[in-house]
Structure formats: C-alpha cells, structure tokens
Amino acid sequence: FICILNSCNSSEADRKKISIGFSQSVGDDIWRTSMNHAMEVESSLHPEVNLRIYNANRQPKKQIRDIEKFIEDKVDVIIVSPFESDSIVPVIEKAKAKGIPVIIVDRKVNTSNYTAYLGADNIEVGRLAGKHLVSISKGYANVIQIYGDLNTSPGLERSLGFKQIIKQYPGIKVFDIDSDDFGHPKTNYIKLLDSLSNIDYVYAFNDLIAYNAWKIAKDKGLDKKIKFIGVDGLNGPFGGIQYVKDKILEATVLYPTGGSEAIRLALKIVNQEIVPKNNKLNTILIDSLNADIMSNQFDKIAIQQADIEQQQN
Numbered sequence: 001f002i003c004i005l006n007s008c009n010s011s012e013a014d015r016k017k018i019s020i021g022f023s024q025s026v027g028d029d030i031w032r033t034s035m036n037h038a039m040e041v042e043s044s045l046h047p048e049v050n051l052r053i054y055n056a057n058r059q060p061k062k063q064i065r066d067i068e069k070f071i072e073d074k075v076d077v078i079i080v081s082p083f084e085s086d087s088i089v090p091v092i093e094k095a096k097a098k099g100i101p102v103i104i105v106d107r108k109v110n111t112s113n114y115t116a117y118l119g120a121d122n123i124e125v126g127r128l129a130g131k132h133l134v135s136i137s138k139g140y141a142n143v144i145q146i147y148g149d150l151n152t153s154p155g156l157e158r159s160l161g162f163k164q165i166i167k168q169y170p171g172i173k174v175f176d177i178d179s180d181d182f183g184h185p186k187t188n189y190i191k192l193l194d195s196l197s198n199i200d201y202v203y204a205f206n207d208l209i210a211y212n213a214w215k216i217a218k219d220k221g222l223d224k225k226i227k228f229i230g231v232d233g234l235n236g237p238f239g240g241i242q243y244v245k246d247k248i249l250e251a252t253v254l255y256p257t258g259g260s261e262a263i264r265l266a267l268k269i270v271n272q273e274i275v276p277k278n279n280k281l282n283t284i285l286i287d288s289l290n291a292d293i294m295s296n297q298f299d300k301i302a303i304q305q306a307d308i309e310q311q312q313n
C-alpha cells in the first residue's frame with residue numbers, strides 16, 4: 001500500500017490491527033466455550049481484530065500469568081472473565097496503570113479499577129427463578145437450592161435474589177447444598193434426596209448442575225416428581241433451552257455469555273468512544289411457553305452472522 005509523508009491510503013488489508021487478549025477462567029464448561037465461540041464469531045466480523053484467547057483452566061495463578069502476558073505484549077484491550085474476585089485484582093490494576101483498558105465479563109472483581117463491566121444481573125436471575133417457583137408451586141413446596149460457588153458473585157447473587165422472593169412465602173422451605181464449582185452436585189445431594197422424599201423442586205445455579213441433579217433423580221425414579229430450574233439458557237443440543245423442550249428442566253433463566261458484546265465494547269473503547277462502566281445484559285425466564293420462540297431467535301441471529309461472514313470471505 002502507498003504511504004506518502006506518513007499518510008497512508010487505508011484499504012481493508014492495511015487497516016491497523018487491533019489486538020484483543022481474552023483471559024477465560026474455565027475451559028471445560030459449555031457456557032464458557034460458547035462465550036469463546038461468540039467472541040471468535042464477532043471478531044471474524046471485524047477483520048482488523050486479532051483476538052487471542054488464553055484459558056486458565058480454573059487455576060487463578062495461571063489466569064494472573066495469562067493477563068501478565070497480555071500486558072507484556074501490549075495488547076490494545078484485555079477482556080477478563082475472572083475465576084476469583086480477589087487474587088486477580090493486582091494484575092487488573094497493573095494493566096490499567098500501564099494504560100491498557102480492561103473489560104470484566106460475568107464474575108465481578110473486588111476493585112473498581114477497570115474500564116467496564118459486562119454481564120447480566122444475577123440478583124435478577126435469582127428473583128426470576130424464585131418468582132417462577134412461587135407461581136408454579138402456589139407458595140407451598142420443599143426446594144433444594146444447589147449452589148454453584150458461593151465465593152463468586154453469580155453464586156452469591158443468584159442465591160440472594162432467590163431468597164429475597166422465597167422468604168415472603170413461609171410455605172416454601174429451602175434446603176441448601178453445594179456443588180463442585182458450577183459442576184456436579186456434591187454427594188450430600190443424594191443423601192438429601194434419601195432423607196427428604198418430599199422434595200418438589202430443585203433450583204440449580206446453572207443448567208449443567210440442574211441436568212446432573214436430574215440424572216441422579218432419574219436413577220432414583222424421582223425425575224417426574226421433582227421439577228428442575230436451571231440458569232444459563234444456552235441454545236443448542238446440550239443447552240438449557242433444549243432441556244426445557246425435552247421436559248428435563250421445568251425452566252431455565254437466560255444468562256447471556258456476553259461474548260459478542262464484549263468484543264463490540266472493546267472496539268468502542270479502542271475507538272475512544274465513551275462507554276458506560278456497567279453494561280447490563282438482559283435476562284428472561286424460559287419455560288415451555290417461550291422455549292421455541294427463544295431458540296428460533298437465537299438460530300436467526302446465528303444464521304445472520306454466518307451470512308455476514310460468508311459475504312466477507
């Protein structure tokens with residue numbers, strides 16, 4: 001391409017590359033892989049973007065090293081989906097001090113020293129699950145609440161929102177149990193099922209836990225008796241929307257990954273647009289009444305993106 005006295009004719013190919021480093025915290029989880037995929041798809045729609053994804057595989061120290069590497073490489077923007085809220089604070093502050101904008105996605109961090117946060121409101125997620133449970137149970141039920149991880153903001157807030165609603169209905173009793181970091185319900189779930197044969201509902205902090213709990217209930221012949229509510233509402237064969245359609249889950253609450261929005265936000269920041277510090281993604285309850293509509297909508301968006309990609313190639 002031609003540059004005369006430092007002024008360049010910018011064509012598609014010459015456009016300055018924008019490097020975005022994304023530090024993902026968990027690799028073996030479908031919600032996380034869809035977040036990565038959404039980022040890759042959105043990046044492919046912007047040829048100037050060079051996206052690099054590092055996966056910390058649930059290791060806080062690895063996540064810190066990954067972010068350090070992005071700082072060393074002087075990327076234009078760092079996007080972080082944190083594993084822990086505390087240990088990561090110094091490296092985020094370091095990036096900011098070096099003038100690299102930082103976008104936090106999903107889990108919150110215990111500093112306000114970042115450029116923008118992006119995610120759905122997990123208190124609202126918990127409230128939606130609670131309101132649905134109240135309406136289908138008419139205010140009388142025994143419920144097991146299976147946590148994701150109470151050391152994370154989604155874990156804490158999904159519980160907080162749920163309890164805010166449920167505490168208004170004394171006929172609803174909630175028994176709390178733990179899970180392996182948004183994965184399998186811990187063994188005391190099975191013990192609880194044995195001791196409480198009158199469990200009516202399970203509210204699990206994501207669709208994967210809800211599905212794992214449903215499998216345990218199925219083995220015990222309790223899957224028709226107990227209704228399961230999850231969170232995430234991914235589209236596709238192993239997503240919560242399909243589980244609702246298959247009647248495995250009574251309902252799920254949409255928790256968008258924010259993958260494509262994070263890339264768009266990064267581009268705005270690089271282009272020096274002023275962006276809000278807090279960027280809220282919408283959530284909605286998905287049950288048998290709207291599961292088809294929701295998956296059709298997601299399919300349409302995917303087809304539109306594929307079309308744009310094709311046109312660009």
Ligand code: AHR
Binds near residue numbers: 026029148154206231
């Ligand atoms: O931190 C949020 C949770 O992490 C998502 O709901 C879950 O599915 C993922 O593992």
